[in-house]
Amino acid sequence: MTIRVAIAGPRGKMGSEAVHTVMKNDNMELVAVLDHREIADSLEDYAEFPNNYCIPVYTDLESLFKTERPDVFVDLTTPETVYKHTKEALLNGVRPVIGTTGFTDEQLEELTELSTELKLGTIIAPNFAIGAILMMKFSQMAAAYLPDVEIIEMHHDRKLDAPSGTANKTAQLIQENRRGHKQGHPDEVETIEGARGADIDGMRIHSVRLPGLVAHQQVLFGGEGQLLTLRHDSFSRSSFMSGVKFSIEKVMELDDLVYGLENIL
Numbered sequence: 001m002t003i004r005v006a007i008a009g010p011r012g013k014m015g016s017e018a019v020h021t022v023m024k025n026d027n028m029e030l031v032a033v034l035d036h037r038e039i040a041d042s043l044e045d046y047a048e049f050p051n052n053y054c055i056p057v058y059t060d061l062e063s064l065f066k067t068e069r070p071d072v073f074v075d076l077t078t079p080e081t082v083y084k085h086t087k088e089a090l091l092n093g094v095r096p097v098i099g100t101t102g103f104t105d106e107q108l109e110e111l112t113e114l115s116t117e118l119k120l121g122t123i124i125a126p127n128f129a130i131g132a133i134l135m136m137k138f139s140q141m142a143a144a145y146l147p148d149v150e151i152i153e154m155h156h157d158r159k160l161d162a163p164s165g166t167a168n169k170t171a172q173l174i175q176e177n178r179r180g181h182k183q184g185h186p187d188e189v190e191t192i193e194g195a196r197g198a199d200i201d202g203m204r205i206h207s208v209r210l211p212g213l214v215a216h217q218q219v220l221f222g223g224e225g226q227l228l229t230l231r232h233d234s235f236s237r238s239s240f241m242s243g244v245k246f247s248i249e250k251v252m253e254l255d256d257l258v259y260g261l262e263n264i265l
């Protein structure tokens with residue numbers, strides 16, 4: 001069976017990689033892309049794509065769904081638009097595969113309910129890279145034994161959301177194995193606001209944004225006389241593509257929402 005795929009954000013750093021990934025796969029067909037400004041009618045008219053990429057470009061999601069009837073909708077856009085896109089996909093009977101980060105807990109809850117109600121698979125993956133997923137799982141395991149944890153996530157300086165989706169997900173997995181408690185000195189004072197980072201149940205998250213970075217995270221576990229550091233680095237967006245391909249195939253078998261690839265790998 002050929003899976004009909006639509007991609008939102010085709011000219012972005014992730015979206016353009018995803019376009020090539022789908023075009024290269026024999027069991028997938030890229031039927032359309034969604035851009036937020038009309039630059040051209042077809043992907044082949046964009047300088048960054050080859051001449052044989054004869055794929056229609058839409059700026060309206062509803063008409064894309066109605067005209068092209070994709071099976072799967074891949075979103076790699078912005079935190080501002082992703083929730084609306086995901087909901088619209090589900091309401092049009094299209095299975096979402098979402099790489100865009102920045103969902104609120106309430107939005108995740110609502111989309112989970114909608115996906116279950118419609119019996120339509122959805123994958124929301126804060127990180128598609130297998131190494132990052134392993135880092136998150138190992139962090140969850142380590143937290144049961146070393147519950148004093150600080151997460152340092154480091155990304156390129158074009159990133160819109162902080163903390164990263166990966167850091168949020170890591171913290172959520174750790175919370176399942178760690179009793180909440182305040183870390184550091186009970187009387188510590190921040191002389192500059194934010195110096196100790198974001199606080200999740202006493203665990204700290206620090207977000208670094210610098211040019212030159214792609215996507216990196218360290219999870220630090222401190223114990224008596226010891227430090228365990230778990231680190232993952234994505235040096236290029238190609239690290240995410242096997243996860244994108246896997247998700248497009250897997251979502252066809254699901255009938256509810258999966259948040260995080262660690263649940264289905």
Ligand SMILES: NC(=O)c1ccc[n+]([C@@H]2O[C@H](COP(=O)([O-])OP(=O)(O)OC[C@H]3O[C@@H](n4cnc5c(N)ncnc54)[C@H](O)[C@@H]3O)[C@@H](O)[C@H]2O)c1
Pocket residue numbers: 008009010011012013014015034035036076077078079081098099100101102125126127128129240
């Ligand atoms: N899950 C993962 O493994 C993973 C990996 C990398 C990035 N991301 C996430 O993917 C998202 C995109 O990242 P990026 O680095 O490619 O960003 P980017 O800024 O390079 O690309 C985003 C693209 O979306 C387009 N866009 C914006 N609003 C749109 C709309 N309403 N409709 C259609 N297109 C729209 C922009 O024109 C841009 O081309 C971010 O949320 C990022 O956090 C996730």
Ligand SMILES: O=C(O)C1=N[C@H](C(=O)O)CCC1
Pocket residue numbers: 101126127128155156159160163164165166167214215
């Ligand atoms: O480049 C980004 O932006 C990334 N975002 C994801 C996150 O927020 O965790 C995954 C890694 C890259």
